[in-house]
Amino acid sequence: MNNKSKLTLQTILLSAALALILTGCSDDEPKQQASKAHNPWDHSHEAEVTDIQKHVFEHEFAAECVDREVKNSINKDNDRKRFAKPCMCIATFMMKDLTAIEAEKFLKEKKTTQSLRIRFESAAYHCLQEKEQPKSLQLFNRR
Numbered sequence: 650m651n652n653k654s655k656l657t658l659q660t661i662l663l664s665a666a667l668a669l670i671l672t673g674c675s676d677d678e679p680k681q682q683a684s685k686a687h688n689p690w691d692h693s694h695e696a697e698v699t700d701i702q703k704h705v706f707e708h709e710f711a712a713e714c715v716d717r718e719v720k721n722s723i724n725k726d727n728d729r730k731r732f733a734k735p736c737m738c739i740a741t742f743m744m745k746d747l748t749a750i751e752a753e754k755f756l757k758e759k760k761t762t763q764s765l766r767i768r769f770e771s772a773a774y775h776c777l778q779e780k781e782q783p784k785s786l787q788l789f790n791r792r
Contacts, residue, residue, distance in 0.1 A: 702752050703744045709756065711740040735776055742772035 698706075714736035715729055722728040746768065754760045 698747050698749050698752050702749075702756065703747055706747060706752050706756060707737075707740045707744045710743065711736045714739060735773075738776035739769065739772040742775055743768050 711733070715732045718732040718736065719725045719728045743765070748764075751762055751765055754762055755765065
């Protein structure tokens with residue numbers, strides 16, 4: 650036999666023996682899971698926000714949104730009516746993913762967290778895109 654065929658035969662026998670040894674070492678008992686180390690980023694979501702807290706948040710946030718929008722307005726009564734629906738839409742959209750910490754900071758401490766600001770921008774984009782854009786002017790059935 651030449652060297653190449655000997656080397657191939659040795660490789661096949663060695664890999665077969667290794668495969669038999671490794672499969673023979675396994676046991677049939679189920680493995681016990683090791684306890685996981687504490688990961689500070691993987692926090693539990695145990696503290697739930699109640700429906701009452703969400704409802705209060707929704708209305709307080711909508712009122713604050715309207716107040717913020719009409720702050721520098723000339724015709725405040727008319728603008729309040731105009732901003733009521735979009736602000737309520739934004740508050741409702743934000744309320745869906747509200748966490749207990751965010752609700753507590755907003756309702757009790759009157760603070761706005763960074764996550765609420767990010768969620769506000771997303772909700773504003775979502776709610777204000779629902780408006781139908783005005784159609785362009787048509788002259789003689791042409792655009």
